[in-house]
Amino acid sequence: QQQVKQSPQSLIVQKGGISIINCAYENTAFDYFPWYQQFPGKGPALLIAIRPDVSEKKEGRFTISFNKSAKQFSLHIMDSQPGDSATYFCAASNSGGYNKLIFGAGTRLAVHP
Amino acid sequence: KAGVTQTPRYLIKTRGQQVTLSCSPISGHRSVSWYQQTPGQGLQFLFEYFSETQRNKGNFPGRFSGRQFSNSRSEMNVSTLELGDSALYLCASSLRGQGLGETQYFGPGTRLLVL
Numbered sequence: 001q002q003q004v005k006q007s008p009q010s011l012i013v014q015k016g017g018i019s020i021i022n023c024a025y026e027n028t029a030f031d032y033f034p035w036y037q038q039f040p041g042k043g044p045a046l047l048i049a050i051r052p053d054v055s056e057k058k059e060g061r062f063t064i065s066f067n068k069s070a071k072q073f074s075l076h077i078m079d080s081q082p083g084d085s086a087t088y089f090c091a092a093s094n095s096g097g098y099n100k101l102i103f104g105a106g107t108r109l110a111v112h113p
Numbered sequence: 114k115a116g117v118t119q120t121p122r123y124l125i126k127t128r129g130q131q132v133t134l135s136c137s138p139i140s141g142h143r144s145v146s147w148y149q150q151t152p153g154q155g156l157q158f159l160f161e162y163f164s165e166t167q168r169n170k171g172n173f174p175g176r177f178s179g180r181q182f183s184n185s186r187s188e189m190n191v192s193t194l195e196l197g198d199s200a201l202y203l204c205a206s207s208l209r210g211q212g213l214g215e216t217q218y219f220g221p222g223t224r225l226l227v228l
Contacts, residue, residue, distance in 0.1 A: 032214045043117070043203050043219030044156070051214060089156060098169045099146055099210045099217055103156035 002027060004092050006104025013111050019077040021107045023090035026071065030092040034101070035064065035075050038087045047088070048075070080111045115140065117206050117220035125226045131192040134223045136204030138185050144210025145187040146217060147179060150201040159202075162187055163210045191225075199227045 005024045013019045023033075031052055036044035050057045050064045050073065057064045063076040077084055090104040118137045126132050138145050147159040158171040162181035179189040185206075191198055201224050205217040 034214075034216075036219075041221070043205075043221050045219065046216050049214060049216075091156075098161045098163070099144060099205075099207055099215065100158045100161060100169050100171070101146075101148075101156075101217065102158070105155045 002102055004090060004102050004104045006090050006107060008107060009105065010108045011110070013080045013109065015080065015082060015111055015113050017080050017111075019080045019084070019109055019111070020074060021088055021090070021109075022072065022074045023104050024070075024072045025092050025102075027092070027094070027102075028071070029094045029096075030102075031095055032093045033064070033066065033073050034091050034093075035062075036089045036091060036103075038089065038106075044089060077109075080109075082111045082113050085109055085111050117204055117218055119202075119204050119220040119223050121223060122221065123224050123226075125228065126194050127228050128194055128196060130194050131190060132194060132225060133188055133190045134202055134204075134225075136187045136189075136206075136220060138187070138204075138206030139218055142206035142208055142218075143185050144207045144215075145181055145185065146205045146207075146210070147187070147189050148203040148205065148219075149173075150203055150222070151199075156203070159189065161210060168210070194227045196227050199225060201225075 034049035035047045038044040061078045066073045091101040146161040161169040181187045201222040203222045205219045
């Protein structure tokens with residue numbers, strides 16, 4: 001019940017294309033769903049996050065879509081750029097968990113010029 | 114504002130030894146969390162501290178312990194190291210650690226290699 005399942009494991013996209021990463025969860029107590037971006041040699045950095053009372057959130061080229069009934073959420077990267085090449089992690093937490101994040105397994109994105 | 118800092122950045126130990134890792138949170142942040150990152154298990158929560166108190170703990174053996182000081186700096190200790198403890202250990206800080214979507218800021222990590 002604590003798992004967050006992420007797919008695909010790796011993704012290759014051409015420059016200018018759309019990158020889509022999907023996550024699914026079981027625990028209905030989760031109420032915060034962030035996405036983190038990690039470059040080699042660096043710690044994860046928050047990219048965008050959503051609460052379950054919202055179905056979509058957009059920040060620049062990054063959009064989270066959230067489907068509460070299906071317990072799924074996804075990250076869309078529009079107009080993907082080579083600089084977006086990184087590992088992306090979805091995560092989930094609940095308010096009573098004192099910031100304990102449950103992470104997906106990660107998606108390694110490569111954007112080819 | 115300076116980010117989360119972790120020392121040392123790299124560490125090599127042998128089986129059976131113990132190790133202490135240090136984390137300095139962003140100024141004003143009082144919650145510090147620790148995560149272990151490995152290729153096989155991914156990112157896993159170790160524990161969280163606030164005001165020198167451990168409030169949450171992940172599913173790790175008792176060999177993994179931590180503490181937080183009055184200035185919010187935190188240390189984690191791993192005793193009797195095993196080969197499987199080789200990992201990137203990440204520290205994250207936030208203002209209050211009250212959940213509710215509070216952003217956690219991660220440090221660059223300490224890469225531990227156990228031989």
